[in-house]
Amino acid sequence: DTGVSQDPRHKITKRGQNVTFRCDPISEHNRLYWYRQTLGQGPEFLTYFQNEAQLEKSRLLSDRFSAERPKGSFSTLEIQRTEQGDSAMYLCASSTPSGRAAYNEQFFGPGTRLTVL
Amino acid sequence: GENVEQHPSTLSVQEGDSAVIKCTYSDSASNYFPWYKQELGKRPQLIIDIRSNVGEKKDQRIAVTLNKTAKHFSLHITETQPEDSAVYFCAAPSKTSYDKVIFGPGTSLSVIP
Numbered sequence: 001d002t003g004v005s006q007d008p009r010h011k012i013t014k015r016g017q018n019v020t021f022r023c024d025p026i027s028e029h030n031r032l033y034w035y036r037q038t039l040g041q042g043p044e045f046l047t048y049f050q051n052e053a054q055l056e057k058s059r060l061l062s063d064r065f066s067a068e069r070p071k072g073s074f075s076t077l078e079i080q081r082t083e084q085g086d087s088a089m090y091l092c093a094s095s096t097p098s099g100r101a102a103y104n105e106q107f108f109g110p111g112t113r114l115t116v117l
Numbered sequence: 118g119e120n121v122e123q124h125p126s127t128l129s130v131q132e133g134d135s136a137v138i139k140c141t142y143s144d145s146a147s148n149y150f151p152w153y154k155q156e157l158g159k160r161p162q163l164i165i166d167i168r169s170n171v172g173e174k175k176d177q178r179i180a181v182t183l184n185k186t187a188k189h190f191s192l193h194i195t196e197t198q199p200e201d202s203a204v205y206f207c208a209a210p211s212k213t214s215y216d217k218v219i220f221g222p223g224t225s226l227s228v229i230p
Contacts (some may be wrong), residue, residue, distance in 0.1 A: 031216065042123075042206045042220030043161065056214055091160070105151065106218075108160040 002026065004109035006092050012115045013082055020078045021112045025094030032075050033106060034067055035091040043091055043108075049075060082116045089113050119143060121209045123221030130197050131229050138224045141189045142209035145169075150183060151218065152192050153206045161206060165192070197228045 005024045013019050025032050030051050035043035046065065047057045051072035064082075069075040079086055090113075093106040122141045130136050148169035153161040167174045167181045167190070174181050178197075183190040190209075194201055204225050208218040 033217075035220075040223070042121075042208075042223050045211075045217060045219065048217065050216070056217065105163045105166065108162070110160050 004092060004094050004107050006090075006109040006112050008112055009110060010113045010115075012117065014117050015082060015084060017082055018078065018080045019082060019114065020076050021090055021092075021114075022074060022076050023092030023094075023109055024074045025092070026107055027073075029094035029096055029107070030072070031095045031104075032069055033093045033095070034075070034077050035093065037089040037091055037111070043093075046077070046090075079114075082114075084116045087114055087116045119211055119213070119219045121207060121219045121221040123207055123224055125224060126222065127225045127227075129227045129229060132197060132199060134197055136194045136197055136201070136226055136228075138192045138205055138207070138226075139189060140191070140207035140209065140221050142219070143188065144212040145210035146212055146215045147210040149210055149218070150181070150190050151208050152181060153208065153220075154203045155206065155223075156203045164205075194226075197226075199228050199230050202226055202228045 007022045033048040034046040037043045045058055047067050049069040052069050064080045067077045089111045091111045092109040095104045095106045124139050151166035152164050154164045155161040165176050165179050165181050167183050169185045178195045180193040204223045206223050207221040211217040211219055
């Protein structure tokens, strides 16, 4: 499978615990995005990377959330001291680099469903 | 904050009829407007996109129109089939970041056989 993959697919944790999710983008894609999706809503932007550089982080994201893409390939999203309100589907997407005149399709992974008890 | 509005939130049509979903947005930094389809339990997938140098784009039974002056764009599905049943998301360019889109809240489309 050469698409975007995410691991784990499901995570159940207790409030206060830390969790880490992994995303493996399509190999030739330089941009990587993290989104959060709750029931009945569209994907909500969290952060994105161009290679290993984190270019933007949503102002809605608390300091408990951190993301890395150390070698410009896979990325991890960590949530510290989880809260029940963190329960959601966490989606990763990747895209090819865009020039000034173009923006490219984002390919989504299957998501990691987080449940905080 | 940035916001993309999408209407209706739910839509039910008879098989063979047309479906129209409308979105509005605020200022944008780029010219790229994609539409994604998400079937139950699956990942969002691009179905069509449009760049603002054109007003309309068609791909078989799917078409998208864009009015950049009025800041709204629409998805049209003709001759709907049961497999068109899904949630559809529009997305508009962020006004602050060239490389980012903002997703609408989605429209749940049901096609009744």
